[in-house]
Amino acid sequence: MDLIKDLQARGLIEHHSAELETIFSKKRTVYLGVDPSADSMQAGNLVVILLMKRLADAGHRIILLVGGGTGMIGDPRESGERQLADKKIVDRNAKALRAQMQAIIGSKVTLVNNADWLLKVKLVDFLRDIGKHFTVNELVKRDIIRRRLENPDDSISYTEFAYSLLQGYDYLVLNQKYGTDLQLGASDQWTNILSGVELIRRKLGKEAFALTCPLVTDANGKKFGKSEGNAVWLDTKKTSPYAFYQFWLNQPDEKVGQYLKFYTFMSPFEIDALMELHKRQPGKRDAQRMLAHSVTTIVHGKAAADSAASVSAVLFGGKALADLTKEEAALLLREAPSHAISAEQLTNGYSVVDLLTDTGLASSKADARRLISGNGVSINDVRIENPDAKLEDSHFENGLALLRRGKQMIVLAAPAKAKM
């Protein structure tokens, strides 16, 4: 299937600045900008990263821009002025993001940081050479800016107002330096991307293109926000491969089909066939299983995906810990998050509350107690009912205690000495 049809079948195209046939009539140099406001990307960013990979695989040249310069400012949001990021943090985040994208997309990627040119820009030169090509009349018509102008409590600073010029300038620089002639982004970046398209046309008389994909939303129509606290990160330190796998496995029926198209490389035809099956037996969750395994493979590799699937099968297979085979128990100990308990702790009486906070399953002791009184904690699938409960020998099976918060958050506790 050719690229255009594939992208359309997946619903990956939201806006495009010219006919798709024109845009893809030759090999392009494509760029995507990522804002370094965190040290890891998360599930929301992944669609557009994978879109880049799709283009790369189709033979287009790929440039990834980390917004080390624009990240100092931040693009305008719906409401409320952004906090300016600290320079050191931006630098550190930029490095982390760079490595992450490289790993997913592969080797033939050019990486640039707009701090390299934006931080050198002289104000008066910028206003003369770039600012002259933008009219305030046009800028104030933009949705987000207009909304913030109309709502006095959310007024917008000049800094954020000018953000679009910087992004436009990035495109201009990349066009001159690398011949970049296509910019990608999520649809919320559409007008910012067009700034660059316009700027290149006015200043250089050249045509450059723009393409956006839809913003991914969850079942409630909300976008996966980085600030929501429940973000699913690509960094294994922030979200373990097991948790990452579980996230995808838990997607609702209404969304699996779309996510398969957005987040995997299965062909739209295969996906449709799978969804047909799934509709007949939604309870089997085959579509979710496929989604979880595919995405985990893309991000963390096949070995990690296989392990996550195996651990999930054991944990949700309905078997008691005592009934696990040696192999299964070993697998759990190897793959699931674990926590060592010293002999003294055990003999001195180690409370379940402490165990919950020490393993990170609860954010505080108060939180741990709340969870226990809310029937949310179990060890080896036996519910802990007393908030003052201590960890005892009887809690261990095969030398392990499987601590569970809710259904999916698990940590294995094992005595420090006993190695299996």
Place this chain on the structure above:
RNA sequence: GCGUCGGUGGCGGAGUGGUCAAUCGCACGAGACUGUAAAUCUCGCGGACAAUGUCCUACGAAGGUUCAAAUCCUUCCCGGCGCACCA
């Protein structure tokens, strides 16, 4: 600069001297039902502890009045609006 209104928990938004760790909605977490789903319902949602209670921190910041302050006063910081200045 002057005047005026405002700044409350992740967000929105009540409260305007004790009954306030602060109504309510959203978000989030747990439970029930299910299919590790959705919808629905229930509970929870600052922290520590000798824990059905006690204490600490918290309503922009710092002081003050009071037996008692999110609530009153002073100063400062930040934002909105109006006026002035400047054009």
